Amino acid sequence: MRDRVTLQDVADQARTSKTTAHYVLTGQDQKLRIAEETRRRVLRAATELRYRPNLMAKGLRTQVTRSIAFISDTVATEAYAGNLVYGAIAAAAEHGYLLFVCETGGDPELEASLIGDLASRHVDAYVYASLFTREVQIPAELHFERTVLLNCLAADNSSPAVIPDERQAGRDAACALLDRGHRRAIWLVGEPGEQVLAGAQRTEGIRQALSDAGTELAGTVDCKWWPEPAYEQFGAFLDDGGDPSAVICLNDRVALGVYQALKARGRSIPTDVSVVSFDDSDLAAWLQPPLSSIALPHRQMAAEAIRLLMTDGALAEHPVHVAMPVRLRESIGPPRS
Amino acid sequence: MRDRVTLQDVADQARTSKTTAHYVLTGQDQKLRIAEETRRRVLRAATELRYRPNLMAKGLRTQVTRSIAFISDTVATEAYAGNLVYGAIAAAAEHGYLLFVCETGGDPELEASLIGDLASRHVDAYVYASLFTREVQIPAELHFERTVLLNCLAADNSSPAVIPDERQAGRDAACALLDRGHRRAIWLVGEPGEQVLAGAQRTEGIRQALSDAGTELAGTVDCKWWPEPAYEQFGAFLDDGGDPSAVICLNDRVALGVYQALKARGRSIPTDVSVVSFDDSDLAAWLQPPLSSIALPHRQMAAEAIRLLMTDGALAEHPVHVAMPVRLRESIGPPRS
């Protein structure tokens, strides 16, 4: 820990006062009519001494810390949701902000104590993030602070929020199939109700698009959003005589199970069955054939959340819906003739 | 932003001085002989006013911020490495520390500017993390700070470091096969040299264990550590008459490619071929049959790094090797008779 250089040190070396040095170093020399010669002396001294302002002292006076709290329930359990964090870190860094990243594990007490600590540190703003899209009850303390909800919504819509446009994603998934000519025997795999927003909205979008095209879902295979239940349930469906032309999986993990069930029965993708899914996790591109998926734009969502914080997001219309990009790959083909 | 309650407010309400209030609230009342009655008045006032000390003011005076910088190259690109971050966050939280999480993207200029910013904020310590295990050159500035390397090593071994025990993991992978009776036609898939430490050390451990058992690798199928190259190269190997009894994949993504290649050719796992791998990413448990894998203990490694920081890790012997847990699943069976 080398000795820290203070503003006083710089002022001394430049043979001037702390005040003058301050105004020069903060670029307010115009306002204060500092002579060019003095200005240069200060800048030189700062460079030579490798001066770095102490942000604690600055923050103490100005009440600004250039730091943001990123509070999430449990990002860790969903690997691909990490991009919510990294997107926020990157976007904040562009504005000169650093992020305190915290995890509550869904524990309200821990959450309250964390927020207390963060308030003690005078963070400038809060990003309250959820792993999967859902409605949340944000802690009362945050109502008094600058806060943006990321990947979640407040029940009363009181705070700016950024969420993926799941309904449009549902439409896009259906359209990806419709565009290749599918009209009948389109099945949905996954429990629509499992995740408050994603499941219901994806399903809604799908139904709308199919309805607009004058058709409808042939039916639904209910299962948890994991490979194994999907494999079991969808396998059972096939063994019961199920003969889908196309399958829409509510996420990539379900699609993995569906792939496995189809392959185990010698059905080929996309020749026999087309498959489309949601999330576009790493897995999607690794499957054979590569899986078409509607991506969760976690990075863009995080960037948007930071943008709202930086530009007084209260003005924006919210919640902000971020488009989910369609990643078409080889898992979709024309229906069997 | 509600008005902040200061120590002075508490002192006023308790009809005493800032100093007295301070000693009571920091639990140093014994040392200063504070009367029980006064003590209670202060505590009551603090509670009623919901006093929260301003950590900036505290930090300014004491030079302690209870914050740690977590600097990584690009954790984002490897989803499962997120546990390095979350493990560190959780471990730090247990000690009352918060983490500034930063990403350099491997850009030395950005890295230098970040470290400058972090120094301005007077973080108490630094965790310098790498996505995949490798040797790094840490920035000169960090030599003067309390620093621990996570998942990487300094060329000169100058800083405490925490890395996975890849060599033992290699032995364990081999033993998992040896234990089930495999002795011949054990193939390695992946380029041992690709990742400085992981590849070389895993391979070394594998060779040692096989050699100890009086056997050796039948050969190596070289390929990048991704599903597609593994599928291609290993597929070609099979088509060339390759007939492995067991396959050791250098990571789970390679194993995915190997699974696909085997299934495409009608070979069954584990009846025809046993497969073992490294990393134990989510994928491993999702494959069919579930893949045996030697796990990267990212959380434990991060916890260990934080522990080193908290207990003056300079004393510890380093680098610290963290054991990689063996996750046995159904992908390993006895060899064909």
Next chain:
DNA sequence: CACTAATGCTGAATCGGTTCAGCAGTGATA
């Protein structure tokens, strides 16, 4: 009763950057 010791508390300086009020010095104007 003077003196010491213990008890219980307070004032003021400090950390380092920010910011307001204001002051020399010079030249121009009345």
Next chain:
DNA sequence: TATCACTGCTGAACCGATTCAGCATTAGTG
């Protein structure tokens, strides 16, 4: 010569917690 404007700069208070030095008051001792 007095007044004014302008240029160029400085001193000191301030943010809020920490910490040292020290001061009343009471109790105990010779």
